[in-house]
Each structure stands twice: as structure tokens, then as C-alpha cells.
Amino acid sequence: MNKGPLAGLRVADFTWIGAGSYTTKILADFGAEVIKVETMTHLDPLRNTAPFLDGKPGVNRSGYFADRNSSKRSMVLDLKMEQAQEIARALIAKSDIVANNFSPGTMEKLGLGYDRVSADHQDLIYLSMSMQGAEGPHSRYVGFGLTIAALSGIQYLSGPVDRPPVGTGTNYPDHVPNPCHAAFAVLSAIYHRRKTGQGQFIDFSQTEPTTALMGTALMDYTVNGRIAERVGNDHPHAAPRGAYPCLNGRTIAISIHSDQQWLDLDRELNLSDLLPKRDWSQAGVRLANRKELDEAISQMTIKHDALSLQNTLQAKSIPAAAALNVAELVEDDPQLAHRGHWIKLDHSEMGKTIYNAPPIRLSRTNFTMNRPAPLLGEHTHEVCRDLLGLSDEQIDKLRSEGVFN
Amino acid sequence: MTTQQTTLSSTSPLAGLKVLELSNRMGFYCGKLLADMGAEVILIEAPVTGASIRRDPPFIQDKVDREFGIPYFYFNTNKRSVTLDLERAEGRDIFRQLVKTADVILEDAEPGKLSAQGLSYDEIKVLNPKVVMTSITPFGQTGPYAHYAADDLTLLAQGGWLNIMGYEDAQPTQAACEQAYAMGCMFGSVGTMLAVLEAQQSGQGQHVDVSIQECVVMALENSAQSYELEKKIRARSGNSQRYAGSGIFPCADGYVYIFAGGMAASRFWKNLVEWFQKAGVEGADELASPKWQDLKYMHSEEGKQTFERIFCNFAHNKSMAFLYEGAQTRRIPLCPVSDAKAILNNQQLAARSFFTSIAHTASGLNITLPGAPFHMSQTPWSLRRAAPELGQDNDAVFSSIGLRREQLDTLAAKGVI
Numbered sequence: 001m002n003k004g005p006l007a008g009l010r011v012a013d014f015t016w017i018g019a020g021s022y023t024t025k026i027l028a029d030f031g032a033e034v035i036k037v038e039t040m041t042h043l044d045p046l047r048n049t050a051p052f053l054d055g056k057p058g059v060n061r062s063g064y065f066a067d068r069n070s071s072k073r074s075m076v077l078d079l080k081m082e083q084a085q086e087i088a089r090a091l092i093a094k095s096d097i098v099a100n101n102f103s104p105g106t107m108e109k110l111g112l113g114y115d116r117v118s119a120d121h122q123d124l125i126y127l128s129m130s131m132q133g134a135e136g137p138h139s140r141y142v143g144f145g146l147t148i149a150a151l152s153g154i155q156y157l158s159g160p161v162d163r164p165p166v167g168t169g170t171n172y173p174d175h176v177p178n179p180c181h182a183a184f185a186v187l188s189a190i191y192h193r194r195k196t197g198q199g200q201f202i203d204f205s206q207t208e209p210t211t212a213l214m215g216t217a218l219m220d221y222t223v224n225g226r227i228a229e230r231v232g233n234d235h236p237h238a239a240p241r242g243a244y245p246c247l248n249g250r251t252i253a254i255s256i257h258s259d260q261q262w263l264d265l266d267r268e269l270n271l272s273d274l275l276p277k278r279d280w281s282q283a284g285v286r287l288a289n290r291k292e293l294d295e296a297i298s299q300m301t302i303k304h305d306a307l308s309l310q311n312t313l314q315a316k317s318i319p320a321a322a323a324l325n326v327a328e329l330v331e332d333d334p335q336l337a338h339r340g341h342w343i344k345l346d347h348s349e350m351g352k353t354i355y356n357a358p359p360i361r362l363s364r365t366n367f368t369m370n371r372p373a374p375l376l377g378e379h380t381h382e383v384c385r386d387l388l389g390l391s392d393e394q395i396d397k398l399r400s401e402g403v404f405n
Numbered sequence: 406m407t408t409q410q411t412t413l414s415s416t417s418p419l420a421g422l423k424v425l426e427l428s429n430r431m432g433f434y435c436g437k438l439l440a441d442m443g444a445e446v447i448l449i450e451a452p453v454t455g456a457s458i459r460r461d462p463p464f465i466q467d468k469v470d471r472e473f474g475i476p477y478f479y480f481n482t483n484k485r486s487v488t489l490d491l492e493r494a495e496g497r498d499i500f501r502q503l504v505k506t507a508d509v510i511l512e513d514a515e516p517g518k519l520s521a522q523g524l525s526y527d528e529i530k531v532l533n534p535k536v537v538m539t540s541i542t543p544f545g546q547t548g549p550y551a552h553y554a555a556d557d558l559t560l561l562a563q564g565g566w567l568n569i570m571g572y573e574d575a576q577p578t579q580a581a582c583e584q585a586y587a588m589g590c591m592f593g594s595v596g597t598m599l600a601v602l603e604a605q606q607s608g609q610g611q612h613v614d615v616s617i618q619e620c621v622v623m624a625l626e627n628s629a630q631s632y633e634l635e636k637k638i639r640a641r642s643g644n645s646q647r648y649a650g651s652g653i654f655p656c657a658d659g660y661v662y663i664f665a666g667g668m669a670a671s672r673f674w675k676n677l678v679e680w681f682q683k684a685g686v687e688g689a690d691e692l693a694s695p696k697w698q699d700l701k702y703m704h705s706e707e708g709k710q711t712f713e714r715i716f717c718n719f720a721h722n723k724s725m726a727f728l729y730e731g732a733q734t735r736r737i738p739l740c741p742v743s744d745a746k747a748i749l750n751n752q753q754l755a756a757r758s759f760f761t762s763i764a765h766t767a768s769g770l771n772i773t774l775p776g777a778p779f780h781m782s783q784t785p786w787s788l789r790r791a792a793p794e795l796g797q798d799n800d801a802v803f804s805s806i807g808l809r810r811e812q813l814d815t816l817a818a819k820g821v822i
Contacts, residue, residue: 005603030599045669051627051634063630133780136756141733143740144669150662150740153748155653157581159571159644165653165660165742166644168580169569170626180591185779187598188442192418192784194605200783208759211748212778213434213587215479220463221745222760222773223475228745233558233579236462241558243567243576251576253562261554314553321559323568323577326628327638335563338548341619342629354633359619360596361545363526363612365603 004031004368009190012088012095013037013072014112016044018145018174019206020101020129021068023182027097028071029358029367035095035383036074037088038376040405047376053350059376060349066373070345070355075384076377078405083398085111090388092117092124097186101129101206104139114201123199125189129182133205143206145171148178152210157217160232173210181209239286240265240293243323246306251323254297254313259283264316269300330354345372380404417443418784422601424509425449425500426484427491429457431617432513432541433480434590439509439597440483441786446511447802448481448793449500452488452820455795465768471795472767478792479774482763486793487802488822491522495821502806504529508604509597510538513589516546526612537600537610541589545616555617560585564621565628572643588620648703649712650674653742656720660742661728666712667703674698676735681719688715749773763791796822 006027011034013024021036021044028034038044046065053061075091077084089112092098098117100107107113107128114126128134131143149155149167159166185202193199211218217228233242233253240262241255256262259281266272266280274296278285286293301309306322313320324333330342341359344352350372358367384390390398398404422444426436433456440446450456458480459471466473490496501524504510510529512519519525526538540546543555550563558579561567571577596613604610622629631637644653650666665673674697681689692715696702703709720728725741732739741747748754761776777786799822803813816822 005599026595049627049668051631051637053634055635063634064627067627067630132753133757136753138733138753141753142673142736142738144664144738146662146664147738147740150653150742151748151751153743153745154581154584155662156660156742156744159578160575163572163575164644164655166571166578167653168584168624169566169571169641170624170628172580172584172624175624175626176588176591176620180588180595181778184438184442184591184594184598185781187595187602188418189781189784190602191422191598191605194602195421198783200781203780203782205753205757205779207753208757208775209778211754211759212775213584214582214748215775216463216476217582218745218748219475219479219772219774221749223465223770224463224467226463230578230581235556235558237460238556241556243558243562243571243578245576251562251568253559253567255556255558257556317554319554319556319559321553321555321562323562324565325568325638325640326565326625326632329565329622329625330629330632333563335544335548335550335616335618336622339545339616339619341622354629356623356629358592359616359623360592360599361614362596362600362603363614364609365600365607365611 002365002368005362005365006030006032009033009097010095011035011097011099012092014098014100014102014107015129016101017046018068018171019178019182020099021046022175022179023127023129024072024099025068025070026179026183026358027186029369031368034072035091035379036069036072036374037091038074038076039079040076040376041078053353058349063353066347066350066353067355069373071369071371072374073379073383074374074377075380076404078403079110081403083401084403087384087388087403088112089117091383093121094387095124097125097127099127099129104128104130104134118199121199123193123197125186125193125199125202127182127186127202127204129178129204129206131206134203145174148173148207148210151207153214153217154210157214157228157230159230161230165230173206177209177213178206234290239283239290240297242294242297244294244298244301246301246304246309246322250306252301252306252309253321253323255319256286257319261318262286265313265318268313268316269297271296271300274299343369345369347372348375377404416784417787418781419444422509423507424511425503425507427510427512427514429513431586431589432511432593433458434587435539435541435593435597436484436511437480437482438590438594441788443784446484447503447798448484448486449489450486450795452490452796452822455488465765465770465772468768470767478765478772481792483789484793485798485802486795487799488796490821491524493821495816495819497522497524499803499806499808499822500524501532503802504532504536506806507533507536508601510536511541511593511597512538513541516542516551530610533610535604535608535610537597537604537613539593539597539600539613539615541593541615541617543617545619546614550618557583557585560617560621564618564624566621566624569625569628569639569641571641573641577641585617585621588624589615589617592620648700649697649708650677650703654713654716654720656725656728657722658724659744659747661720661725661739662742663716663732663737663739665737665739667700670738671698673737676737680731680735680737681715684719686715686719688718691715761788763788765791766794
């Protein structure tokens with residue numbers, strides 16, 4: 001039976017909100033035993049963030065929280081209390097990996113800093129995903145997904161040529177660049193640990209991976225002195241290329257990368273009738289006259305249903321795609337359905353609700369996604385008893401002292 | 406030099422991992438992540454023309470030449486390059502020899518292409534059962550769209566992200582710098598390492614199948630849950646958030662992004678009001694009134710417009726740097742909407758030595774580029790070599806599998822390597 005490629009690894013997970021929780025979700029969905037440590041008096045804000053089951057708020061009802069915390073267990077500890085910190089340290093002592101995305105210094109204040117917990121645990125891998133890194137002049141600055149987008153350049157560079165920056169619609173750095181880079185760093189550290197027995201501290205600044213993804217634009221400045229500007233939907237080799245209107249306010253994206261694709265597009269949409277006489281079969285002519293092409297294409301696409309036009313053009317091997325909305329992705333997209341992207345997990349308060357599967361398929365040891373998001377503190381007793389070896393009496397006493405708040 | 410390289414690579418976390426990379430368009434950043442962590446990544450390119458990314462602008466000194474492309478240079482740091490024609494039987498035989506020495510094969514060919522060449526995962530694993538094959542393709546290896554034509558823009562559309570990017574009153578606009586491909590690579594690197602770690606224990610490799618469309622879906626935030634639980638279909642919202650106090654606003658030398666109003670940001674509002682009152686900003690007292698604690702008012706057009714008027718009146722003659730420091734020292738999440746110049750001048754990135762540099766042999770220039778995307782205390786990121794010239798490592802790599810000088814000369818004369 002497949003237990004996932006990370007079976008046998010344990011993560012003491014102090015992450016919350018966006019990027020941190022998505023990082024440990026990747027590890028959990030692929031079989032690591034992830035124990036999320038939460039605090040009742042300082043809840044993960046996502047537990048109180050919409051959407052909620054039936055629109056009714058509740059700490060165990062957020063779909064946003066649920067999606068980011070599949071396959072994990074939850075224990076609660078009031079980390080301001082010394083006894084809670086002791087339990088957290090006992091959990092870390094039995095873990096391979098510690099993950100957090102607090103501001104620098106927070107884990108130290110809780111008695112859970114790297115130096116302290118790694119002293120007798122040299123092979124511990126400790127991931128700290130702060131906003132701008134552990135040290136430096138801006139390390140205490142506050143931030144969120146879109147402040148990262150602003151600092152990294154992706155916000156400035158995304159949008160139409162002739163309007164202010166518009167960015168990319170969601171808190172992108174939180175969802176993919178930071179979770180993936182962080183998970184990759186942890187997995188690389190495990191590889192190193194298996195060779196050497198050595199753990200390490202990973203100082204992760206959440207502004208840096210997205211900045212790295214802007215590398216080619218940044219290098220045009222460092223090498224050629226040119227400040228890259230917004231290009232709308234342009235591409236250096238492809239024209240026409242853009243997002244064009246269809247029936248019912250919908251959109252189709254079309255990208256022409258070869259002369260043959262152009263000839264086929266022209267034939268399907270009768271574009272030549274709308275265009276001035278030029279040798280449009282030449283890529284150079286198309287690249288130099290994008291605007292005229294865009295206008296002609298828009299006049300024709302608006303008469304079509306986006307999905308039918310997509311399929312007509314795809315039959316000619318033209319890169320064309322309806323800009324799908326989320327309802328279509330969830331209900332109708334045959335490719336995502338084929339991949340089994342949407343997973344329904346049965347949650348004891350929310351019932352069967354929707355989760356993202358990781359977009360990777362491993363042919364032999366695929367993801368397991370073996371449990372829904374945990375209720376707040378659902379596994380406190382179980383972890384204390386089975387993993388940390390506390391007796392029921394000890395656990396009851398700690399509970400009465402308020403340690404599990 | 407040789408000693409230094411050995412020392413550096415021995416402290417890289419993935420030292421000892423050997424990767425054959427067949428990227429042509431979509432997989433380069435995945436190979437870069439592995440190479441920058443110390444894996445020995447051999448980029449296999451078509452003889453003469455090389456990988457298609459070599460033709461992508463911009464170019465160093467604007468010189469249109471296969472050794473001068475900035476995307477090629479950036480995405481292929483720390484790799485080696487060999488030329489090998491996989492369209493020919495002799496080329497494929499050499500590739501099969503290399504497979505026997507490899508831990509990972511990374512490829513982004515259209516599904517079925519490697520199979521037609523006799524190099525599918527099932528055929529590869531017979532040669533080397535422990536090898537991991539990572540395939541990064543638009544839609545994955547199978548399914549109704551597996552052979553659909555795609556590029557970065559159409560994948561953003563089919564993954565549902567394009568529909569929510571851009572201004573509400575215009576057609577959507579893409580995320581900069583080919584983020585669909587980037588996501589395929591980021592998840593590809595994770596999938597590769599999952600399979601590599603598993604192969605260490607089981608002695609068996611596996612096929613890692615990455616769908617870029619599916620990766621794009623991961624960027625949609627809580628869209629699917631909002632649809633299922635609250636029947637909301639997310640749409641474009643331009644560059645402003647849903648509440649007053651949040652969004653992109655102009656200042657003297659560019660734009661700033663601020664997140665100080667509504668939901669999670671409400672706790673920063675009083676800091677903003679204090680800042681504005683102390684600075685004597687016109688209208689600051691108005692922002693102190695209790696109505697700004699009411700989410701309904703924060704969501705109203707009147708609320709948003711009032712905030713914009715007061716903020717812009719203050720910011721229009723202030724620099725991004727002034728606003729950034731002024732806001733952050735008062736714990737207000739405000740950041741410059743940074744362009745390349747601002748990023749190169751960013752003091753925090755400088756303090757962390759984010760940018761690094763390396764010589765570009767063909768031009769003689771020293772090239773500055775982004776370096777470590779994270780810091781590892783025991784196995785620091787290192788730039789050991791610049792992107793290779795086409796076929797630079799043919800002799801070293803092919804002789805390591807036993808090909809002799811005269812054989813190499815013959816293969817080169819025939820155009821196989």
C-alpha cells in the first residue's frame with residue numbers, strides 16, 4: 001500500500017496563514033506526518049477567513065483554511081506558557097523538520113528558536129519563512145502576499161502597456177513561488193542529511209523567490225541598463241497574441257507562434273478581409289503590426305462562443321484557450337477531471353468539500369491526501385498520549401491548567 | 406580553480422545527483438533549481454541550433470547570438486551542455502548510455518514524442534530502474550487535452566488565472582515573465598525531489614507527471630472553495646482590493662501598494678491614521694471617524710474614493726522610498742511597486758547579497774543576476790559556473806561513458822553530436 005514518498009518523516013508545523021501552510025500541505029499530501037501546532041488565543045487567521053460552509057463563519061468551517069491544511073493533524077498549545085513550550089520542544093525532539101512563518105525572533109521568544117532546539121538534535125531541518133529574511137535593515141517590516149508582489153517586480157511588470165500596474169489578481173507569491181521553493185529547500189536538505197547526518201537552518205525570505213522569477217527582466221537592467229516595462233500580452237516571437245472578446249463577455253487567448261498557425265487562423269476567422277494589404281504571412285510583419293491584428297481578431301472572435309472557438313482552433317493545432325472561470329474548472333473541464341485534480345475529503349463539520357490535489361502525479365508513490373483539514377486541536381490528546389508518551393492523567397492536568405488553549 | 410569548484414560542490418545539498426535535461430521550452434527553471442543546489446545537470450541540446458531558449462531576447466549587449474541570450478544565460482546557470490541529435494539512432498544509443506549513469510531525466514517534450522524515439526519512461530526504466538523521469542508538459546501525459554497546442558498565455562487561460570488577472574473594464578493581461586512555465590518548473594522540482602528521496606529508499610525510480618494547467622489552478626487562492634461553499638465566481642478586480650485603504654496608488658516617482666484597510670488589514674488602520682495626523686495630512690481627522698471601522702463603509706465607493714483622495718493628496722509629492730520607510734517604521738504594510746532599478750537598489754536584498762555576478766566568456770562582461778532564492782546554513786547556494794556554451798562539455802561527458810577521441814570526431818562529422 002502506497003503511504004506516499006515522504007512516509008516516515010515528521011514535521012512540527014508552526015506555520016499559519018498562506019505560504020507556510022501551503023508548504024507543509026505539500027509535505028503532508030505526499031505522506032509526511034505533519035502536526036500543526038495552533039494556539040486558541042491567537043488563531044490562524046485563515047480559520048476565520050471566507051469562504052465558510054453555508055456562508056456561516058466558524059473556526060472549523062473555512063474552505064480557505066481547509067484547502068491549505070489537508071492531510072495534517074492539529075494540536076493546540078498556548079505557547080505563552082512555559083509548560084506548553086516544553087511540550088512543543090518535546091514534539092520537535094521527535095520531529096525531522098520544524099516549519100514556521102513568523103516574524104524573525106518570534107520562535108526565539110517562545111523558547112523554540114533554532115539554536116535552542118537543535119542543540120541536542122543536530123540532524124533537525126528548521127525552515128523559517130519570514131517576510132524578508134532573518135536579518136537585515138527591513139527584516140522587521142510587515143508584509144503580505146501583495147506586498148511581496150510589489151517588492152519583487154511582478155506587480156510592476158504585469159498589466160497593459162498604457163495603464164498603471166495591475167498585478168496578477170491573487171496573492172500569487174503565497175500560493176506557488178514560496179510554498180514550492182520552501183518545499184524544494186526542505187527536500188534538498190533531507191537529501192543532504194541522508195548523505196551526512198547533518199541538519200540545517202533554512203532562512204527563507206518570502207520576497208526572494210518571486211524576485212528570482214523576474215530574473216530575465218532584472219538582468220536586462222543589470223546588463224543592458226534597460227528598465228523592463230509592462231508588455232500587456234505581447235511575446236517577443238509570437239504575433240498575434242492576446243486575450244480577445246467572445247460572446248457573453250467571455251475571453252479567448254490566442255498565441256500564434258508560426259506562419260502556418262497564422263495561415264490557419266486567418267482561414268478560420270477570415271481576417272484578411274479586415275486587414276490592410278500586407279504580407280501577413282511574414283512573422284516580422286505581424287510582430288510590427290500587433291495592434292491592427294488584435295483589432296481584426298477581436299471583431300471576429302466576438303461572434304463566437306469561447307469554448308467552441310477554442311476547439312475549432314485547436315483542431316488546427318493553434319494555441320487557443322477559453323479563459324475559464326472557476327465554475328467551469330470545477331464542473332466541466334475534462335482535462336482536470338481526467339487528472340483527478342479536485343479531491344473531496346469528508347470533514348467532520350463541513351462534510352465532503354473540495355480540495356486542490358498537488359498538480360504532480362508520481363507513478364508509483366503518488367500523493368495520499370489521507371485526511372481532511374483538522375478541527376482546531378482535534379489531535380491534541382492523541383499526539384500527547386501516543387507520540388509524547390503522556391498519561392491520560394497528565395494530559396487532563398495540563399488541560400485544566402490551560403496549556404491546551 | 407578546480408580545487409575550489411570541488412569544495413563548493415561538495416557543500417551543495419544535491420552534490421552527487423546526476424540529471425539529464427532535455428528541456429526545450431518549459432523545463433529550464435526546474436533544471437536550474439536542481440543545478441543551483443549542486444546537482445550535476447547536463448543539458449542535452451540539438452546540434453548546431455541548440456535549445457530554442459537560446460533565441461529568446463533580451464540579449465547581452467543586444468547581440469543576437471546563441472551565446473548572448475539573457476533567458477538562456479539565467480535559466481542555465483551551473484549546468485553543462487552537450488549536443489546530441491536524438492532524431493538519429495546513434496544519438497539515441499549514446500543517450501541510453503548516459504541514462505545508465507543518471508539519477509534523473511527532466512524533459513518537456515510533447516507527450517508521445519519520447520515514446521516514438523524509443524525513450525519513454527517504460528523503456529528508460531529497463532536500462533536504469535532507479536532513474537526518476539520528470540515530464541513537465543502543458544496538460545500532463547494523458548487526457549483529452551494532452552495534445553492541445555499551448556503557450557504560457559493559453560495555459561494561464563485554461564488554468565483559470567487569466568480570467569481574474571487585469572482590469573475589470575478591459576480584456577485580461579498575463580502575469581509577467583511566463584509564470585505558467587515557471588509554476589510547472591517549481592512543482593517539477595518538488596516532484597523530482599519527492600521521487601529522488603523515495604528512490605534512495607526503495608531503489609526504484611518513477612515517472613513524475615507535471616501538468617502546467619493544473620499548476621496554474623494552484624494560483625487561484627480560495628476560488629474553488631468560494632465557488633463550492635458560497636457559490637461565488639471570482640472575477641477580475643483590477644489593481645485595487647475590495648476595501649478602502651488597500652491597493653496600488655501613484656506617488657512622486659512611481660507607485661506604492663498599501664494594505665491597511667478591510668478584513669485582515671483593519672488592525673493597521675489606526676497606525677495609518679496616526680501617521681497622517683502627525684504629518685498634518687489634510688483630511689487625516691476624517692479617517693479617524695468610527696465609520697472607518699465598518700466593513701460596509703470600507704467597501705463602499707464613497708469610502709474608497711475618500712481614502713484615495715486623502716492618500717494621493719499626501720503621496721503625490723513623496724517618493725516610494727520615503728513612503729516605504731515612513732509606513733513601515735509605523736507598522737503599516739506599504740511597499741514600493743518596484744521596477745528593476747528599485748529592486749537593484751533594494752537595501753534588504755543588498756544586505757542579503759541577493760544579487761551575484763559571474764563572467765560571461767563570449768562578451769568578457771561580468772554579469773549580475775539574482776542568486777540564492779533561500780539561505781541554507783550548511784549547504785549555501787553557489788554559482789559555480791555560468792551557463793555553458795553550446796556543446797561545451799561534449800568531450801568530458803562523452804568520454805566519461807567510454808567514447809574515444811576518434812569516435813567523437815566521427816560523430817561530430819556526421820552531425821550526431
